[in-house]
Amino acid sequence: MARAENKVTAGPTAQMVANLARKLRVRKGWTQEQLGNEIGFSGAAVSAMETLAQPASDQMLVELERVLGDGMAIFEDARTSVRLEKYPEQFKDFAPMEQSAVVLQMYETLVVNGLFQTEEYARALIGGAYPPLSQQRVQDLVQARMERRAIFDRAPVATIELILEESVLRRAIGSPDTMRAQLQHLAEYACRRNVTLHVLPLDCGLCGEHAGDNGGMTLLETPEHDRLVYLEIQYESLLISDPAKVSTFTQRYARIRAQALSTRESLGLIEELAGEQR
Incomplete structure (x- = not known):
């Protein structure tokens, strides 16, 4: 089922890559197994790419460019588009904006933001989605989510701030081992110079308001x-550019940050909760 589904849903860039790779392979007189040996993948993986049962991964595109690209950067140029085609429909328009942003400020109430998720945490979330997804689609979405993390090491450097509700840290996703690794991952990223991480405590509403x-x-x-606001809920999304509305969201976000724990206190809580996951 997964193979048939992928062939139907494969985007135009994935189709172009598959067609071009096959033609260039045949021109060289190589079998799928031989091409696989050249690029460090199995012949079955090459076959899956050419038949669209499994679109090319980012690493496969890098290797295809090296072996078949002939200096034309065709497969290199396709990397961004192939990555975008893997995203959920509601996220596709925002994804390139996220990757080029100079500042990102995020507030999450239910789960860890996708940029900060470990692979195991992301797989537990995506694999538990409803309606259920095929195993291959889950893998594609997990891979696409992991590739988003390139923004952390991008030049020029992006400034990234995340505010998490304390309930997010306490909400069990996957297994105790998955949660411990996720909390440790958050703690590591909180120590990056371009990252600021706050936790909004469960009792923040006791002060009379919850921003x-x-x-x-x-x-x-x-x-x-330019300043934008992105909202997403129940597989629907909204991108807001109206300056007056963006200003209101910005002020609300600032108030949330003011009610959150300091970065030092937040890191301490994350490390404490990670130690409890045994």
Whole structure:
């Protein structure tokens, strides 16, 4: 089923890559097994790519460019588009904005933000989605989510801030081992110079208000210094560019941050909870 589903849903770039790779392989007189040996993949993986049963991974595209590209950068140029085709429909328009952003500020109320997820945590989340997804689709989405993390090491450096509800840290996803690794991962990323991480405590509402009670949000500043707000819920998304509305979200986000724990306190809580996952 997964193979048939992928052949139907494969995007135009994945189709182009498959067709071109097959033609260039045949021109060289190579079998799928021989091409696989050249690029470090099995012949079955090459066959899956050519038949669209499994679109080329980012690493396969890198190797195809090296072996078949002939200096034309065709497979290199396809990497971004192939990656975008793997994303859920509601995220495709926002994904390139996220990757080029100079500032990202995110507030999450239910689960760890995708940029900060470990592979095991992401697989547990995506694999448990409803309606159920095929195993191959789960793998594609997990891979695409992991590839988003390139923004952390991108040049020029992006400034990234994340505020997590304390309930996110306490909500069990996957297994105790998965949660412990996820919390440790958050702690490691919190120590990066371009990352700021806050935790909004469970008792923040005791002060008489809870600035984050309307749900999560992502604030983004583009390379042109335009400011946008991205909202996503129940597989639907909304991108807001109206300056007045963006200003309101920005002020609300600032209030949420003011109610959150300090970065030092937040890191301490994350490390404490990681130690409890035994």
